Amino acid sequence: MRWSEQATGRLNEAGFRAGAARRQVIELLEGEHCAVTALEIDRRLPSVGRASVYRTLEQLEQLDLVHRVDVGGEVVAFERNDPGEHHHHMVCVRCGRLVPFEDRELERAIHRVGEGAEFEVLSHDVLLRGVCPRCQEEG
Amino acid sequence: MRWSEQATGRLNEAGFRAGAARRQVIELLEGEHCAVTALEIDRRLPSVGRASVYRTLEQLEQLDLVHRVDVGGEVVAFERNDPGEHHHHMVCVRCGRLVPFEDRELERAIHRVGEGAEFEVLSHDVLLRGVCPRCQEEG
DNA sequence: CAGCTAGACGAGAATGAGTCTCATTTTCAT
DNA sequence: ATGAAAATGAGACTCATTCTCGTCTAGCTG
Numbered sequence: 001m002r003w004s005e006q007a008t009g010r011l012n013e014a015g016f017r018a019g020a021a022r023r024q025v026i027e028l029l030e031g032e033h034c035a036v037t038a039l040e041i042d043r044r045l046p047s048v049g050r051a052s053v054y055r056t057l058e059q060l061e062q063l064d065l066v067h068r069v070d071v072g073g074e075v076v077a078f079e080r081n082d083p084g085e086h087h088h089h090m091v092c093v094r095c096g097r098l099v100p101f102e103d104r105e106l107e108r109a110i111h112r113v114g115e116g117a118e119f120e121v122l123s124h125d126v127l128l129r130g131v132c133p134r135c136q137e138e139g
Numbered sequence: 140m141r142w143s144e145q146a147t148g149r150l151n152e153a154g155f156r157a158g159a160a161r162r163q164v165i166e167l168l169e170g171e172h173c174a175v176t177a178l179e180i181d182r183r184l185p186s187v188g189r190a191s192v193y194r195t196l197e198q199l200e201q202l203d204l205v206h207r208v209d210v211g212g213e214v215v216a217f218e219r220n221d222p223g224e225h226h227h228h229m230v231c232v233r234c235g236r237l238v239p240f241e242d243r244e245l246e247r248a249i250h251r252v253g254e255g256a257e258f259e260v261l262s263h264d265v266l267l268r269g270v271c272p273r274c275q276e277e278g
Numbered sequence: 279c280a281g282c283t284a285g286a287c288g289a290g291a292a293t294g295a296g297t298c299t300c301a302t303t304t305t306c307a308t
Numbered sequence: 309a310t311g312a313a314a315a316t317g318a319g320a321c322t323c324a325t326t327c328t329c330g331t332c333t334a335g336c337t338g
Contacts, residue, residue, distance in 0.1 A: 017305055019315045039295070049317030054296065070209050070266075074325095075295070090258045101256065106248040113242050114267060119229045121269040127209075128253060130260040156334055158286045178324065188288035193325065214324070 003080050004030040007065045014063060021052035026060075034100055035069040035077035035089070070125065071098065088125065092132035099132065142219050143169040146204045153202060160191035165199075173239055174208040174216035174228070209264065210237065227264065231271035238271065 042053045060066035069077045087100040114121035181192045199205035208216045210230050226239040253260035
């Protein structure tokens with residue numbers, strides 16, 4: 001089942017009605033493998049109002065269909081939440097390129113930290129900052 | 140050697156002149172064990188202009204005397220960079236409280252990921268999101 | 279120690295991402 | 309088909325951060 005169908009279904013269950021703006025945002029997210037910023041979505045969907053973009057992202061986030069990716073502060077990005085999939089990101093400090101990675105050991109280590117903590121840990125983020133291969137070549 | 144002296148010395152070496160604004164910002168950071176936002180610094184130092192707060196933080200960051208802590212996007216926080224010390228944070232999703240932690244295994248795992256990656260990894264962040272003990276009690 | 283000048287500073291304007299409001303359009307249960 | 313409720317988009321608004329620019333000051337020079 002495609003993520004977009006899943007999303008639409010879940011929104012229905014949650015009592016949301018259909019609407020053109022939300023559909024377009026969902027379709028755009030469907031086509032992205034990694035994070036997109038709210039502003040880019042807004043730019044790429046001229047017929048959809050800013051408010052609707054942010055509203056939709058918020059709703060999708062609450063239903064856990066999408067999650068926020070923080071990559072340095074300025075702008076927030078979002079990406080599809082595919083069940084059973086879990087990755088983190090490396091960001092290039094020169095060009096901003098975002099590359100996903102996953103690592104079981106890292107996850108285990110984080111899990112253990114959560115176990116030992118007083119916090120009830122709900123989620124986590126890992127961000128590696130560095131220089132991507134392309135920018136390394138350029139000196 | 141206190142961090143503030145170290146910072147002042149390093150700024151001197153880098154060719155910066157002394158100045159009241161920077162001194163005050165440095166003193167404030169000296170007294171904080173964990174992250175403070177630029178805006179809070181601005182508020183707590185009424186005699187220092189906003190521009191100087193951001194300027195100083197930027198300079199300190201470039202000299203690696205301070206580093207950015209991203210905790211969810213809205214506001215950026217900064218904290219002292221004590222040599223030989225390295226920690227990450229847990230944020231409470233309810234009250235926003237920030238608690239530092241460190242874990243050698245986690246660091247090892249991250250290091251290994253960096254080794255195996257095409258990126259030349261320079262730094263990393265880990266953020267655990269959850270509910271702090273105090274907020275757990277409140278239901 | 280006075281003069282000088284580059285660098286430091288602060289006030290306030292400008293920017294821009296994200297939020298809010300509200301009049302209008304759509305949806306869909308009846 | 310109808311109408312109450314939800315969804316939408318234009319644009320005003322907020323507010324953290326950045327920029328601008330005139331003034332001030334550290335600290336070198338003589």
